[in-house]
Amino acid sequence: MALIIVCIVRFIENQTAQIDMSVLPLSSPHYRRIAESLRHTLASGALRPGDRMISARKLAEREQVSLPTALEALRCLEAEGLIIARPRSGYFVTPRNTERQIPPALSGPVPVTLSAVARSLFSSAESRLIPLGAALPDPHWLPTETLQRALQSAGRRLDAHGQSYSLPPGRADLRNKIATRAAQWGARFSADDLVITAGATQALRLALRAVCQPGDAVAIEQPAYFGTLLLLKDLGLKALQIPTDPIEGLLLAPLADAINRHRPAAVLASPTVQNPLGASMPVARKQELVALLERAGIPLIEDDVYGDLAGDGQRPPACKAFDQRGNVIYCSSLSKTLAPGWRIGWIAAGRYHPQVLQARMAGDWAGAPLLETAASDVLASGDYERHLRRLKVRVEKGVRAVIARVEASFPLGTCVTAPEAGFLLWVELPHPINALEVHRRALALGIGVSPGPLFSPGAELQNFLRLNCANEPTAQLLNAVDQIGRFVMN
Ligand SMILES: Cc1ncc(COP(=O)(O)O)c(C=O)c1O
Known part of the structure; x- marks a missing residue:
């Protein structure tokens, strides 16, 4: 899928159509005149960085020139660095260098106060709404038959034990499958480093509990997933918002600045397919982020629930792939891809593993063996891929x-x-x-x-x-x- 910010194209095309062609020398070759008109559009600020340009075909129609002439005009602007071509998507105004443009002045840590809004969202979640709200795949898109078969088979094998507790850290077969899959994108954890949790939400809660005290600030993306905000509120933590680019994700310069000024107890982010932006940090930035936080001695809580949806074939590495010292607390689940209601999540907490395991035992500690076994089978069979x-x-x-x-x-x-x-x-x-x-x-x-x-x-x-x-x-x-x-x- 193309990586773009679309500012509604029909309007942009109208804006480009409003150019005063009388400022352009009529004797110039067509493509130069057209390129000059497009330059004026860009200079006027009518298009913003990241906006899609008029297509070559529409430009040719509008200017009544051949397609090669329109393309030549666009290529002139591309050569000047004013626009960029994206495969299969057309031309876009060169995205701004967000690192430089984001103002360093940030507000400090703030308490989370949004619960009333979230309550109204949860209270409507039960009703059968046209589902443009909650971040969930259509239930008909889930492999229901495969899931049911896996449950039946797990039930037969486990017999009475299927109804018992799965004790922390959770079933070894499932932890093995998760670690084996994660090794494909370079994750640095084994089955022994994992704790199975009730969804990513519990993993995030355990992570925050392990590294924060009430009153601490936690650096989060701006905008941030509301479940994260509710967790911060519930644990008495403050939110330190870090500007986040819609394409490249969490911005490192403002983050470094915020760390210097406010010394958060942790950074909690989704570097791969962020909610709500959909942004993914380029791999080099993920490496930088891991290195920055390692130097600062601040743990990164990585929420990777959408990570398996990234990439055409092999998914890109999560930050955890670059974690050499156990400073990344990796949290994920099967909720966004396979079975939200199974509540199968996990946490690889690096050097915080003992605290997380202890917190899991002290709190809501038991998992469901039937679901863990069935999830393990689905991962092992190739059905998940x-x-x-x-x-x-x-x-x-x-x-x-x-x-x-x-x-x-x-x-x-x-x-x-x-x-x-x-x-x-x-x-x-x-x-x-x-x-x-x-x-x-x-x-x-x-x-x-x-x-x-x-x-x-x-x-x-x-x-x-x-x-x-x-x-x-x-x-x-x-x-x-x-x-x-x-x-x-x-
Ligand atoms: C970014 C993000 N993290 C975590 C979760 C919660 O995941 P789970 O259902 O596995 O607890 C969600 C659910 O919407 C999410 O969007």
Whole structure:
């Protein structure tokens, strides 16, 4: 899937069409005149870094020139570094160097106050909404028959033991399978370093408990997954928000600055397919992040729940692949790809393993042997890999369909971060709206949508929405996108 930020193209094309051609010498070759007009557009600020350029075909039509002439004009701008070509996606305004442009001045650690918004989201999660809200794959996309077969087979083999406790650190067969799979992307942990948890949520809680004390600050992405924010609140921790680029993820210069000023007790981030942005840090940045935090003596809690959705074949390495000293506490689960309700998660806590194991034993300690055995079987059989391949294709189709509908029905200037992987769209609206009111009106029509304020500690980000695209793009679903577009306009 292409890695792009789409600012609604039809509007951009209109903007480029408004160029005053009288400023250009008519005697110039066509491609130069067209290139000059595009340069004016860029200089005027009508297009922003990362915006998609008009396509060569449309440019040719608009300027009534041949396709090669239009392409030549675009290539001129590319040679000047003003635009970049992305395979199969067209030309884009060269993305800004976000590291340099992000202002170093950050607010300090803040308490999390968003619980009322989150409560309203959870209270509606049970109802059968048109599922653009919660970050979950369509249940029909899960391999239900495979899962049921695995449960039956595990039940037969375990017999009465299937109903017993699975004691910490969790069943060895499952831990072995998880470690073997993770070794393929370079993870530095073995089965002995893993603790099975009730989903990634419990893994994150154990990680925070292991390295933070109430009142500590934890550096998180801005915007951040609301479950992380709720955990911080519940544990009496403060959120230190670090600017996060929609394409390249957590920004290291502001993070280094925040570390110097505020000395957080931990950094909690999703460097691969971040929720809600869909951003993934380039591999070199992941290495830098691990090195930076190792030098600072601050643990990285890596939330990798969407990691298996990344990459066309082999997924990219998580930060844990570069962890030589056990400073990365790696958390993941099968919730976003296989079976959210099975609550199979895990944590490889590096040098914090003893504290995590102890906390697991002291707290909500038992797992379900039946589910752990069945999950282990699905991982061992190759069924998981086959399912993942199918899932990624469906996800890509779903994302494309929703982006197209947002482009068609949202107001001028709306920007959508089209994720390289994963199924979440982060939509920035061009004017202040009351995202919570949009959420409320959508709910009244049976449509789920996640309002921007859910993703910040103080319920800010009013003019953002997150849309879940892991669904069949049926007429009903796409009409729901239109409806949300209408609420946003009024
Ligand atoms: C970034 C992120 N981390 C963790 C979770 C929770 O995962 P689990 O269901 O395995 O607890 C979610 C669920 O939405 C998520 O988006």
